[in-house]
Amino acid sequence: MQSYKHLKVKNEGRIKTVTFNRPNQLNALNIEMMNEISDFSIKLNEDDVTRVVVFTGEGEHFCSGMDLTDKHRVDQYENDSRLMKLRHMKIGPEMIRRLFEIDQITIAAINGAAIGGGACIAAACDFRVGETNSKIGYPEVNLAMNLSWTSLPLLVHLVGPVKAKQMVILGETFDSAAMKDWGFLDDVVPNEILLDSALKLAKRCARQAPLAAQMVKRSVNAISSALDRAIMHMDSDQFLYATSGKDFEEGIQAFLEKRKPEFKGD
Secondary structure, eight states: OOOOSSEEEEEETTEEEEEEOOGGGTTOBOHHHHHHHHHHHHHGGGOSSOOEEEEEESTTOSBOOBOTTOHHHHHHHHHSOHHHHHHHTTHHHHHHHHHHTOSSEEEEEEOSEEETHHHHHHHHSSEEEEETTOEEEOOGGGGTOOOOTTOHHHHHHHHOHHHHHHHHHHOOEEEHHHHHHHTSOSEEEOGGGHHHHHHHHHHHHHHSOHHHHHHHHHHHHHHHTTTHHHHHTTHHHHHHHHTTSHHHHHHHHHHHHTSOOOOOOO
């Protein structure tokens, strides 16, 4: 498997560990990194040796979400027609779908914060282990954006509709204790043993018969997500609509100026 600029891939027998490698940017997702994650996920289709993939973040945090300073993304948004904007918005949903559809068992080892797109990546995995001080959140609404990337159903499947509304509408981050209690995290361990704990679970999964384990995964995903595509085809449309108004401009400006936004419903 090829090497990547923003991903470190380590092979250990039947287990691959993928480390998001933009620590100076808190592992924020630029377009290049998102394409690398999609490419890695696709190439796993030709890999019959790997049985489990563990995702984690280099440095203090798992992933801080979409990189709002990514020049490639900013240029696209400012210069493209609405038609091309809508097409380019497929990058995020396709990345999450490809992660969700990986045949191998996937585990997110969440160090520090998993925010926005980072939380979406974690929700697309089969299992999630967090460290004691980890934080999970979907702050999109604070920027006048809807939660897109076809990730809202994944969250609802994990925590239920009431908690999902609390997380997404309030746009707050929640600690690891709450996330375990709500069902987002499968386990919470001290930071110093986070990766060891994830790898211990990975080794247990890797010992299972791969045909049976992967068929069960596909069946469970099909049962739980049967209506997801039918109802979430429009979330990119919603995103384009939400980000075309003045509230979005205010949300971004407030974020950059580190102040509370003043939304007016436009």
